[in-house]
Amino acid sequence: MLPLTLWIVAILGLGIAGINAWVSTAVENSRMLQHRAATDLTVANFRNELAYLLATRPLTYRGLEVGQGLKRPDRLDFQAVTSATYESAQAIAFDNRPYVLESDPDFLVQIQDSRGLINLNSITGPYLRRFLSEFQVPDNYRERLVDTLADWIDEDNMTNQSGAERDAYERVGRLAPTNTPMLNPFEAQSILDWDTIPQIWEADRKQPLFTACAAGAFNPNTAPEAVMMAYVVGMTQENLAEVMRHRTDKPFRNQYEFAQSSAVLTPNEAFFFAFLPANCMIVNVTDRSTGERVRFSFSLLPYSRHQPWQVDYAFRLPPQERDELDRANPEITFPAPETVYLRESGDTAAGRVN
Numbered sequence: 001m002l003p004l005t006l007w008i009v010a011i012l013g014l015g016i017a018g019i020n021a022w023v024s025t026a027v028e029n030s031r032m033l034q035h036r037a038a039t040d041l042t043v044a045n046f047r048n049e050l051a052y053l054l055a056t057r058p059l060t061y062r063g064l065e066v067g068q069g070l071k072r073p074d075r076l077d078f079q080a081v082t083s084a085t086y087e088s089a090q091a092i093a094f095d096n097r098p099y100v101l102e103s104d105p106d107f108l109v110q111i112q113d114s115r116g117l118i119n120l121n122s123i124t125g126p127y128l129r130r131f132l133s134e135f136q137v138p139d140n141y142r143e144r145l146v147d148t149l150a151d152w153i154d155e156d157n158m159t160n161q162s163g164a165e166r167d168a169y170e171r172v173g174r175l176a177p178t179n180t181p182m183l184n185p186f187e188a189q190s191i192l193d194w195d196t197i198p199q200i201w202e203a204d205r206k207q208p209l210f211t212a213c214a215a216g217a218f219n220p221n222t223a224p225e226a227v228m229m230a231y232v233v234g235m236t237q238e239n240l241a242e243v244m245r246h247r248t249d250k251p252f253r254n255q256y257e258f259a260q261s262s263a264v265l266t267p268n269e270a271f272f273f274a275f276l277p278a279n280c281m282i283v284n285v286t287d288r289s290t291g292e293r294v295r296f297s298f299s300l301l302p303y304s305r306h307q308p309w310q311v312d313y314a315f316r317l318p319p320q321e322r323d324e325l326d327r328a329n330p331e332i333t334f335p336a337p338e339t340v341y342l343r344e345s346g347d348t349a350a351g352r353v354n
Contacts, residue, residue, distance in 0.1 A: 042104050043285045043294045043314075049103065050111075050283070051309050052337045054300060061221060061253050061275045062091035063111075066335050068343040085253065089343075092334060093251075094277045095222040096207055096284075099334035109334050110284040113277040114211040114297075116222030118230065120188055121153060121181040121212050131230035135199050144193055152177040152191045164192045184297065184313040185210035205317055213280030213299060213312070220258050221251040221275055234264040251275070280312070288328075291319030 058065050067089030092099065094113035101107040118131055125146045132142045147163035156179070159165045166176040175190060182188065188210070189195045204210055207224055218231045225244065229235055235243075243262045252258040255273050259265060279300040286293045296314035301307060335343075 039285075039287055039292065039294065042101070042107055043296070045103065046101060046107075046109060046283075046285055047296070047298065047311065049337050050298065053340060055308065056337075057340065058086040059277050060086050060091065061251050062087075063094045063113075063251075063277065064092040066090050066092055066340050066343075090335075093222075094281060095247075096224070098286075098328040099332055100328060100330050101285075102333040102339060103336040105330070105333075106288055108284075108286040108288055108328050110286075112208045112282040112284075113219055113222035114213040114215045114280040114282060115217055115219035115274055115278040116224065116227060117211040117282070118209055118227055119211050119213070119215065120149065120185050121214075122216075125150075127230050130233075131226060132197075132200075134226040134229055135197065135203070137197060137200075141193070145197070148192050148194065149188065152188075153179070153181055155179050168192060181214075182212040185212050186313075187212070208282040208284075208295070211280065211282065211297070213278065213297065215278035215280050217274030217278075218272055219274055219277065220262075221247050222277065232262065232264055235262060239263050284317075293317040293319070 053064060053066060058070075065086050065088040070086060070088040073085045092111065094111045095116065096110045096112040098108045098110050101109050118128070123131075128146050128149070129142045132145060137145070144162045147160035150160050151163035151165050157165050159168075164177075169176045169192065172192075174192070177191075178187075185204075189201065200209070203226070209224060209227060220228060220232065220243070223231065225240060228240060228243065229237075239262050243258075246252075246261045252261070252275055254275060258273065258275075279302065281298050282295065283298055284293050284295050293316065294314065295317055297312035298309065299312055300309050
């Protein structure tokens with residue numbers, strides 16, 4: 001009897017241990033799901049806050065004006081009107097710098113203007129080659145990437161010199177080109193050879209580099225360094241450092257100010273530059289405790305009869321490096337809509353300002 005009893009006790013012990021392990025795993029999974037749901041709720045709330053502020057506050061060369069004492073441009077000053085020189089005590093820059101979310105300080109938000117990015121639906125060969133060279137892509141491989149991108153989005157089935165059309169994809173068992181503009185920049189990883197440049201996609205995960213939004217022109221106030229080097233012909237690393245410092249202190253209002261800072265003449269590109277953000281932006285929302293990030297593309301639709309804005313795409317990113325999170329200044333916040341409203345109306349949480 002004793003051996004049988006011992007066997008029964010051992011089996012019961014193993015069963016209890018298994019149940020404990022299962023319960024512990026279930027609890028951890030529940031916590032993860034709860035945390036993810038809380039993150040999704042914060043992201044949804046922030047989208048609503050962003051939509052409200054974009055609908056009620058002006059976009060300027062500085063970004064989104066959210067401060068007190070908003071000054072409007074002089075209607076008789078053509079330069080002021082065309083450059084949208086609204087000014088207030090605070091502006092949210094659209095150059096991917098981090099802001100602590102006032103409505104939920106456990107999160108950081110970063111907004112990147114799509115005019116400061118590589119537009120994969122419209123970039124031409126010379127600019128794309130310069131961009132690829134910033135990531136040490138070999139010369140002959142650059143030609144291949146330029147041509148396969150062109151073949152993916154053009155309407156015909158004619159193959160560029162180094163490109164690839166339907167038959168090339170079918171030979172390797174991959175989906176054929178859509179022959180239409182991309183809906184999101186990550187579609188490019190379906191293009192032959194575009195999935196073999198991990199250094200570029202890794203850089204894009206850290207900071208947005210690509211867009212597929214229908215936004216024309218190029219905004220030097222918001223472009224990352226690699227994009228600036230690609231789009232501004234004649235830019236050097238020394239001049240780039242000065243440009244980045246200058247725009248942080250005082251964003252450029254026009255091409256003349258940019259040329260003065262960059263020491264680059266752009267006489268043939270007068271209509272290539274635009275110093276105001278586009279209606280499309282890439283947004284990162286980061287949980288400061290875990291580093292988990294959600295990225296989404298947000299587009300205003302001012303001419304739509306059905307909706308004023310849309311989310312083009314959204315997905316989760318691997319956790320951000322800890323040092324990047326620690327660099328964020330907790331005193332630099334993205335204000336809640338009610339804070340902006342109170343500032344503009346002259347109220348405070350304690351009452352009206354005298």
